[in-house]
Amino acid sequence: MKVQRRLSPAVAAPAVALLSWSTRAGAELLSGRPEDVSLDGHLGDRLFDLTTVMVGGLFLLMVTVLLVVAIFHRDRPGRAAWYFHGRGKRSLLVTAAFCGTVFLSVDGTLLVNSFEDLNEHFWKWPTDARTVKVEVAAQQWGWNFRYAGPDGKFNTDDDILTFNEMTVPVDTPVFVKLKSKDVIHSFYLPNFRIKQDAIPNALTQMWFQAKKTGDFEIGCAQHCGVNHYKMRGLLHVVSPRDFTDWQKVETADSSRRYDTADTTAHWGWDWES
Amino acid sequence: MNESHGLAHDEHDPIHPAPTGFLRKYVFSEDHKVIAKQFIWLGLSFLLVGGTMAMMIRWQLANPGVPFPLIGRVVFSKSGGLISPAAYTSLFTMHGTIMIFWAITPIMIGGFGNFCIPLLIGARDMVFPKLNMFSFWMMFLATVILVVSFFVPMGAGAAGWTAYPTISTQMGTPGWGQTLWVVAIYFAGGSSIMGAVNYITTVIVLRAPGMGYFKMPLTVWGLWLTAILNALFIPVLAAGMLLLFLDRTFGTHFFVNGMAIKGGGDPILYQHLFWIFGHPEVYILILPVWGVVSDLTSFFARKPAFGYRVTALAMVAVCVLSAVVYGHHMYATGMSPLLGQGFMVLTMIISVPATVLFFNWLATLWRGKLQLKVPMLFTLGVVFVFGLGGLTGLYLADIPQDLYLHDTYFVVGHFHLTMAAAVFLGSFASIYFWFPKMFGRQMNPLLGKLHFVFSFIPLNLVFCGMLEVGFGGMQRRLYDPNVYGTFKHLLPVNRFISYSAFTLFFGQLFFVVNFFHSVFAGKRAEQNPWGVGTLEWANTTSPPPHHNYDVVPQVVNGPHEFNHPDVKDKDWLGQAEPLPDGADEKAASE
Numbered sequence: 001m002k003v004q005r006r007l008s009p010a011v012a013a014p015a016v017a018l019l020s021w022s023t024r025a026g027a028e029l030l031s032g033r034p035e036d037v038s039l040d041g042h043l044g045d046r047l048f049d050l051t052t053v054m055v056g057g058l059f060l061l062m063v064t065v066l067l068v069v070a071i072f073h074r075d076r077p078g079r080a081a082w083y084f085h086g087r088g089k090r091s092l093l094v095t096a097a098f099c100g101t102v103f104l105s106v107d108g109t110l111l112v113n114s115f116e117d118l119n120e121h122f123w124k125w126p127t128d129a130r131t132v133k134v135e136v137a138a139q140q141w142g143w144n145f146r147y148a149g150p151d152g153k154f155n156t157d158d159d160i161l162t163f164n165e166m167t168v169p170v171d172t173p174v175f176v177k178l179k180s181k182d183v184i185h186s187f188y189l190p191n192f193r194i195k196q197d198a199i200p201n202a203l204t205q206m207w208f209q210a211k212k213t214g215d216f217e218i219g220c221a222q223h224c225g226v227n228h229y230k231m232r233g234l235l236h237v238v239s240p241r242d243f244t245d246w247q248k249v250e251t252a253d254s255s256r257r258y259d260t261a262d263t264t265a266h267w268g269w270d271w272e273s
Numbered sequence: 274m275n276e277s278h279g280l281a282h283d284e285h286d287p288i289h290p291a292p293t294g295f296l297r298k299y300v301f302s303e304d305h306k307v308i309a310k311q312f313i314w315l316g317l318s319f320l321l322v323g324g325t326m327a328m329m330i331r332w333q334l335a336n337p338g339v340p341f342p343l344i345g346r347v348v349f350s351k352s353g354g355l356i357s358p359a360a361y362t363s364l365f366t367m368h369g370t371i372m373i374f375w376a377i378t379p380i381m382i383g384g385f386g387n388f389c390i391p392l393l394i395g396a397r398d399m400v401f402p403k404l405n406m407f408s409f410w411m412m413f414l415a416t417v418i419l420v421v422s423f424f425v426p427m428g429a430g431a432a433g434w435t436a437y438p439t440i441s442t443q444m445g446t447p448g449w450g451q452t453l454w455v456v457a458i459y460f461a462g463g464s465s466i467m468g469a470v471n472y473i474t475t476v477i478v479l480r481a482p483g484m485g486y487f488k489m490p491l492t493v494w495g496l497w498l499t500a501i502l503n504a505l506f507i508p509v510l511a512a513g514m515l516l517l518f519l520d521r522t523f524g525t526h527f528f529v530n531g532m533a534i535k536g537g538g539d540p541i542l543y544q545h546l547f548w549i550f551g552h553p554e555v556y557i558l559i560l561p562v563w564g565v566v567s568d569l570t571s572f573f574a575r576k577p578a579f580g581y582r583v584t585a586l587a588m589v590a591v592c593v594l595s596a597v598v599y600g601h602h603m604y605a606t607g608m609s610p611l612l613g614q615g616f617m618v619l620t621m622i623i624s625v626p627a628t629v630l631f632f633n634w635l636a637t638l639w640r641g642k643l644q645l646k647v648p649m650l651f652t653l654g655v656v657f658v659f660g661l662g663g664l665t666g667l668y669l670a671d672i673p674q675d676l677y678l679h680d681t682y683f684v685v686g687h688f689h690l691t692m693a694a695a696v697f698l699g700s701f702a703s704i705y706f707w708f709p710k711m712f713g714r715q716m717n718p719l720l721g722k723l724h725f726v727f728s729f730i731p732l733n734l735v736f737c738g739m740l741e742v743g744f745g746g747m748q749r750r751l752y753d754p755n756v757y758g759t760f761k762h763l764l765p766v767n768r769f770i771s772y773s774a775f776t777l778f779f780g781q782l783f784f785v786v787n788f789f790h791s792v793f794a795g796k797r798a799e800q801n802p803w804g805v806g807t808l809e810w811a812n813t814t815s816p817p818p819h820h821n822y823d824v825v826p827q828v829v830n831g832p833h834e835f836n837h838p839d840v841k842d843k844d845w846l847g848q849a850e851p852l853p854d855g856a857d858e859k860a861a862s863e
Contacts, residue, residue, distance in 0.1 A: 032745040055664035069638040081642035081836045086579035099628040107621040117673040181533040183440040190746035193677040200531030204607030221680035229752040
């Protein structure tokens with residue numbers, strides 16, 4: 001029977017369609033991350049991509065070996081299996097060399113990069129005088145925000161208090177300290193690649209800096225009850241001038257609402273505590 | 274069969290006499306083979322329950338707000354078949370709990386631990402047969418409590434399978450359901466400890482003469498190490514559960530505190546207790562499968578296992594390290610930077626023994642003579658999915674990446690690939706492999722292969738899909754992710770995962786049909802259908818008699834002697850089978 005050498009259009013057309021579809025689908029999947037609008041978010045993304053290249057290589061190696069043995073080392077008449085226990089010095093050396101190389105190159109690369117990212121960025125708490133400080137009290141199911149107000153002190157009558165909406169200036173460090181009123185929540189900013197648990201009896205902290213104005217979502221990442229999925233807040237990133245204006249309006253508003261007797265509303269704490 | 278006389282046992286004495294009545298034979302049995310089957314039945318039943326719950330979760334994520342078809346109107350009768358947010362929280366809580374403690378644990382540890390340990394080391398039963406029976410019946414008690422918890426007012430536990438306080442205290446999940454959950458876990462843990470004590474001791478004192486530790490099949494190594502981890506770490510879980518129980522029922526405040534709640538406790542203390550147990554737990558679940566994979570790669574490649582001792586020692590290394598990496602579950606709790614970095618380094622070190630295992634498995638397969646029979650297909654499947662699962666762990670071990678990925682579906686995809694997919698395929702590899710020895714009948718290989726295809730492909734689609742939505746940032750345990758604009762575009766991926774999951778679920782029908790048909794009407798199995806040299810295949814019948822071995826075998830070889838140059842008539846050599854006269858004894862020991 002004659003082998004058909006040229007691809008018929010009946011085969012080629014669906015093949016091309018499939019290829020272009022899978023390319024588009026692949027590109028879609030790779031772009032699945034939310035937009036990164038933070039100063040340091042690219043660090044995690046970069047490490048993610050680097051990890052993907054490294055573990056992708058290892059995975060391909062493993063799959064290649066599996067395919068080779070499953071296809072070429074199958075039980076066929078005349079095929080002999082190698083009688084080999086791999087327990088000599090040489091086998092041990094090869095194993096150690098392979099595993100050592102993988103560890104030092106893959107894990108080593110990750111560790112070195114991560115230490116730097118953590119100590120120089122994620123855990124290097126902002127000292128900039130412009131830093132906006134925010135206290136967050138999480139509760140079932142929403143976020144309470146507290147800004148110090150003109151006196152720079154927390155838990156005083158000029159504090160700005162908001163619920164589920166947080167406003168911060170662009171290109172300015174934002175330092176957040178968190179507590180929880182009831183159960184454990186987790187303050188999650190997908191567009192900033194960062195999250196931090198809010199815990200009932202402990203003070204936790206995180207910081208971020210936006211490099212773009214706009215509205216972004218705040219999520220809760222820790223199961224906190226039936227309405228966990230509804231615990232969505234909004235982060236408004238505005239220009240520094242808009243932020244100053246917003247502060248003025250909010251201060252006036254919050255001061256007007258201030259009630260000495262309403263002790264539950266005075267949940268703030270001394271920033272340095 | 275080997276005629277040399279065993280020394281560890283009285284020659285014709287079983288550990289306990291064969292029972293005669295129905296109750297003592299099949300219900301309150303002390304025979305490890307019967308108890309193994311009891312555990313496997315329990316595990317498979319709850320695999321179905323947990324799997325059905327997974328389908329409900331996937332249904333909600335694919336079609337939010339659409340009533341669950343078929344059984345929905347019965348299960349969610351109050352809401353007309355609709356899965357409510359409260360029911361959803363119970364579903365993911367009980368799905369995790371059931372799959373871990375009522376499916377994997379009974380099948381791999383209770384079932385195959387019981388079946389394999391005495392048989393593979395040449396013992397006539399466990400060293401404490403009565404304790405073994407109690408272990409099953411304590412698990413049964415735990416099961417009753419768990420089942421009851423579904424029918425109490427306010428429903429079953431709903432604090433997630435990790436039950437972090439304060440959501441797991443009365444203020445977060447009021448009612449009896451969560452309390453019964455705590456009690457059920459406590460008793461299931463008790464059952465595991467009883468089993469563990471038995472397994473550890475049996476391996477130490479009842480190995481057949483000549484069966485040194487480094488002559489045991491790697492399956493026994495895996496099960497033995499699992500038992501050791503169980504004995505060490507379940508008590509830590511039990512402590513956490515006890516304190517949580519006191520907090521829930523007696524108003525103590527071990528874990529209760531908060532801005533709006535009175536109490537002097539510490540919710541994070543619970544997380545330490547839970548993960549000191551919880552991280553070893555993932556190795557408790559996977560070690561038996563690692564053992565089985567290490568053996569079956571050799572058995573079906575007809576080639577000695579590469580680096581047998583190194584494989585065993587790598588598993589030991591994993592056990593030791595498993596105790597000091599648990600902090601990576603708590604990166605987001607704001608632990609001190611020093612502690613966080615320490616746990617990050619330790620976690621990455623565990624990749625060394627894991628790499629060794631993969632290297633040895635692949636080296637075992639290399640230049641073998643692969644028989645792609647059903648157990649082998651599932652074994653290769655384990656290597657593939659555990660490879661994916663292990664490698665994705667690297668992202669999560671790394672704190673800068675975990676800040677983003679923590680508590681997203683990336684984590685869900687990762688631990689399902691390691692714990693669920695790998696253990697699922699490994700359990701079925703074990704079932705297909707030891708079925709002839711258990712029931713004396715063969716399973717149908719064609720149905721087995723179909724079962725493999727309909728398990729392996731959907732499993733990967735489901736859990737890789739989860740990695741993808743996690744990469745997109747979607748959190749776990751969201752009743753309806755579309756509340757967030759950021760995740761709306763992931764709905765098609767979520768649908769794709771769900772439809773793959775439904776395929777996986779219904780693909781199990783191939784197994785159900787095959788299993789029941791083969792138990793009652795399968796072809797009679799030979800003594801050694803796979804041509805393997807371990808004691809249970811080479812030295813006793815299928816199924817074995819009540820006392821396992823008429824004569825306790827004298828072990829002379831390792832478990833993986835295939836294609837030995839001095840053995841001419843067959844390609845395997847029994848563990849208790851001396852080499853033919855004149856053969857070079859050194860060849861086998863080199």
